[in-house]
Amino acid sequence: MKKHYSKKSTEKKIEKLYNFSRSELIENGIQKYNFEKVIKYAGLSKATVYKKFKNRKNFIIETIKFLIDDYIEPFKKLLDDVESFDEVFDFLYGLNIDFKEILDIYPIEDLFSDFEILDFINNYYYEKFGIIIKNKIEEFKIKGEIRNDIKTDFIFEYITSVTKSIGNLLSKYEYKEVIESFSILINSSLKNDF
Known part of the structure; x- marks a missing residue:
């Protein structure tokens, strides 16, 4: 029997993917970044991830974007103060x-x-x-x-x-x-x- 994944379930897994990817990137850097480990941890298939992000580098860039976005509001608040x-x-x-x-x-x-x-x-x-x-x-x-x-x-x-x-x-x-x-x-x- 074929498994059916809901859109909401996949979105939660993508969020988990980003969160784990952020940790992996901070701890290991780009050179030692283990994309397969991140995908496996999130519970997604490689096909799903590669369909959304094309390749490892695009995903790393998206992770960096995710990291930077976390600092925009605190930075704005800091400067506002x-x-x-x-x-x-x-x-x-x-x-x-x-x-x-x-x-x-x-x-x-x-x-x-x-x-x-x-x-x-x-x-x-x-x-x-x-x-x-x-x-x-x-x-x-x-x-x-x-x-x-x-x-x-x-x-x-x-x-x-x-x-x-x-x-x-x-x-x-x-x-x-x-x-x-x-x-x-x-x-x-x-x-x-x-």
């Missing part, structure tokens, strides 16, 4: 995170070795986080806290470049040193009264 440009740096200084330890535990560096995945992350960042950041930049400009003579798009690109540089330097230098140096650079280039 920030009332001044200085608060951004106060928040960053207040973080007590050992990024070297995080990089040792989670193999996220191989995300940046695959150009298709890196391109997706970059484009999705611009699409999802760009408008939130640009709105906050506009707010700081209106308050007179940062320079008004530079277009918001240029400031956004500058901050994005700086953020990527911070990520690269965190594997070599202590967090506080990186944040302190970059806060001086950002403040001196963007603030009206530095």
Whole structure:
């Protein structure tokens, strides 16, 4: 007798697939990511998964999208709660995170070795986080806290470049040193009264 799966049952299994895939990706990275294990755990057939996602890489990209989506609302709320440009740096200084330890535990560096995945992350960042950041930049400009003579798009690109540089330097230098140096650079280039 042939099994019949309801659409609701399959949707729950797809959600389980995403949740387990997220854990697998965070724990093992892309290179050691075990797609078959994830499919088996979710209780889906390979045919069902490949029909929906085409291949392993497309599914990894969808998982990364799923991960990023989890951070959009908390990020928006965080920025909504920030009332001044200085608060951004106060928040960053207040973080007590050992990024070297995080990089040792989670193999996220191989995300940046695959150009298709890196391109997706970059484009999705611009699409999802760009408008939130640009709105906050506009707010700081209106308050007179940062320079008004530079277009918001240029400031956004500058901050994005700086953020990527911070990520690269965190594997070599202590967090506080990186944040302190970059806060001086950002403040001196963007603030009206530095």
